[in-house]
Amino acid sequence: MRKIILSFLGVLFIVLSVLVAKKLIANKHKPKPVKEKVVKTVFTDTVKNGTVPIVIPANGSLVAKRRVELYAEVQGVFKSSKKLFKPGQKYRKGELLISMNAEEYYASVQSAKSNLYNTIAAIMPDLRLDFPDVYQKWQDYLQGFDLSKTTPQLPKMSSEKENFFITGRGIVSSYYNVKNLEQRLSKYKISAPFSGVLTQALVTEGSLIRVGQKLGEFIDPSVYEMEVALSKRYASLLKEGEDVVLQNLNKTETYQGVVSRVNGSVNATTQTITAYIEVKDEALKEGLYLEARLNAKEETNAVEVDRNLLLEGDQIFVVRDTILDVIPVKPVYFSETKVVLKSIPNGEIVLKKAVPGAYAGMLVRPFKNVKKASK
Structure with a gap:
């Protein structure tokens, strides 16, 4: 009985060994699976050269464009006016911006004008006797002299003797002294040089303004x-x-x-x-x-593309029969994101977006072909 069992086990072992051997032999000759090659889909564009604005x-x-920094040329107390001297305040051309108290200085100007008037009046008898031909014009000048108005210009000298006589009496020097005082008096008021708005105000009403002090800024x-x-x-x-x-x-x-x-x-x-x-x-x-x-x-005769499409050596990728290739180009202008290129033939198919890892000879599938295949 024992011999029968051992014989059965031996036969079974032999049969299993034959089956395993056949399976191993069959697997050895089975072909390995071929890995499918990946073809990247790319976006392309057809070159059409034209005029590209730089x-x-x-x-x-x-x-x-027109702005004025306001400075004081005289000293005085800032007087109040119709409009508050504040930023944002609008003024018309010639309208009063700043007015300073000038009563004391005004009195000195009037005094100088009065002295000029008296000096001219004092020579009138001599003019009547020695220069009767010019007496009338100086008489008319005195009659038109108004202390409340700007001093009128002196009559024009008609002869050398008249000039010596008038100058010798100190009338000319007194006249220009008065004009100088009047000019300085006008600086106690600052008017708008043009219609505009006040953008900066550094003084307020009642404050003491000093010579050379900045008062504000005025713009158009x-x-x-x-x-x-x-x-x-x-x-x-x-x-x-x-x-x-x-x-x-x-x-x-x-x-x-x-x-x-x-x-x-x-x-x-x-x-x-x-x-x-x-x-x-x-x-x-x-x-x-x-x-x-x-x-x-x-x-002219140029095209604009994304800057990252330009390769080293001034080249770009083109698509020829689903294979990438490179061609030389001539860049003429660079911006932050774009580059203007020349020397690209019309009708050439170029990449519209950069492809990571792209190289010459790479197999690609243009996106437009994919769209046609899906229809």
Whole structure:
């Protein structure tokens, strides 16, 4: 019985060994699975050369084109007027901005004018006897002399003798002394040189104003200028009268400006050139920060692409029969995100977006082909 069991187990072991051997032999000759090759889908664009405007970005703050810093040339107490001397107050051209108490100085001016009048009146008898031909014009001058008004100009001397006589009596020197006092008296009042608004007020009514003290700032809010510094390589491109588009930082408001002036020299330290952009708009305020886009020139027979598509050595990828290739190009202008290229043949298919890990000879599938296949 024992021999029968051992014989059965031996036969079973042999059969299992044969089956395992056959399976191993079958697996050895089975072909390995082929890994499917991945083909990247790319976005492409067909080149169509044309005229590309070269736009130079710049930014800066607005400053009123006409502005006046108010300073005192005389000393006195600030008198009250119809309008409060406060920031934001509007004035018309010629309207009184500041008035200082000048009663004491006014009295000295009137005294000098009175002395001039008396001096001329004292020589009238001598003029009647020695210069009867000029007596009447000096008589008319005295009759038109009004102490409450500005001193009129002296009559024109008709002869050398008359000139010596009048000058010898000190009349000419007295006249110019009076005119000098009147000129200084006018400085006790400051009028608006143009219609505008007060942006800074450093004195208040009743305060003592001293000579040389700054009183405030006055601007014309109708016209503003923005100073921008540009690279010297744009010096030959900038022209006066060029239109400029300006936007605020949020890109929500757009304004139209024009290049009013271009500095004729380059800053030796920064190697930049300064341009001034004039802009008019009721919504603008001084100090507002804007971004400008200056139309410097137009590049013909060129195309604009994303800057990250340009490879080292001035080359870009093109798609030829689903395979990437590279061609040389000529960049003519760089902006922050774009580059203007020349020397690309019309009809060439280029990448529209950069492909990570791309190389010449890489197999790709243009996105437009995928769209057609899905229809």
